[in-house]
Amino acid sequence: MGENVHLCVGRSDSLERTVTAADVEAFAQATGDSNPIHLDDAFAARTRFGRRIAHGMLAASYVSSLLGTRLPGPGSIYLSQTLKFTKPVYLGDTLTVTATVAGYRPERGIVTLETAVSNQRGETVLSGEAVCLVGDAAVAPRVARSGAAAG
Numbered sequence: 001m002g003e004n005v006h007l008c009v010g011r012s013d014s015l016e017r018t019v020t021a022a023d024v025e026a027f028a029q030a031t032g033d034s035n036p037i038h039l040d041d042a043f044a045a046r047t048r049f050g051r052r053i054a055h056g057m058l059a060a061s062y063v064s065s066l067l068g069t070r071l072p073g074p075g076s077i078y079l080s081q082t083l084k085f086t087k088p089v090y091l092g093d094t095l096t097v098t099a100t101v102a103g104y105r106p107e108r109g110i111v112t113l114e115t116a117v118s119n120q121r122g123e124t125v126l127s128g129e130a131v132c133l134v135g136d137a138a139v140a141p142r143v144a145r146s147g148a149a150a151g
Contacts, residue, residue: 006071007111007134012100013071017062019054019093027058054089059126062097063115071099072111072134079110082128087119094120099130109135 028034033055036043044052060083067076089095096118103112111134117126 006073007101007104007106009101009103011071012098013066014096014098015062015066015070017065017095017097019058019089019091019095021052021091023058024052024054024091027055027061031055031057033057049088049090052091054091054093056083056085056089056126059085059089059095059117060128062095062117063099063126063128063130066097066099066115067113067130067132071101071113072132075135076111077133079131079133081115081130084127085125086127087123087125089117089119089125093125095125102129109133 024038028039035055037047037049037053038044038055039052041052044050060081063081064078067078068074098116098118099113101111102114104110111132113130113132115126115128115130116124118124
C-alpha cells in the first residue's frame with residue numbers, strides 16, 4: 001500500500017461555505033426533510049431561534065465535502081462519523097469546515113480526523129470525529145481467498 005505522507009498527525013485543511021436559502025431548500029428537496037423551521041419564515045419566527053435555521057445535516061455534509069475533496073481527499077471512503085451540534089446555523093452564516101488528522105494507521109489505510117464547523121463569529125456549530133478508508137485501500141478491489149478479485 002502506498003504511503004500517504006500528507007496524513008501525518010496534526011495536518012489539517014479547511015473549506016469555507018456560506019449557507020443560502022437555495023442550499024437549504026435544495027437539501028430539503030433532496031432529503032425530504034421539510035421541517036418548517038428550515039423552510040417557513042413565519043413558523044421559524046415563533047421558535048426559540050427567531051428565524052429559519054439550516055438543517056444540521058447540511059452543515060455535516062460540508063464535512064463530507066472536505067473529506068472527499070481535500071483531506072484525506074479523492075478516493076477516501078467514510079467508515080464512521082460522530083457529530084455534536086452545538087449552535088444553530090442560520091441562513092447567511094459563513095461556515096469554516098476543518099478536519100485535522102488525529103491518527104493514521106498506514107497498514108490498514110485508515111485515518112481518524114477531528115472535524116469541526118465554525119461560523120463567522122468563530123463559534124463552533126458542529127464537532128465530531130471521522131474515520132476514513134484512504135489511498136489504495138479505498139480504491140483497490142478486495143481479493144478473495146482464492147486469489148480472484150472480489151467487488
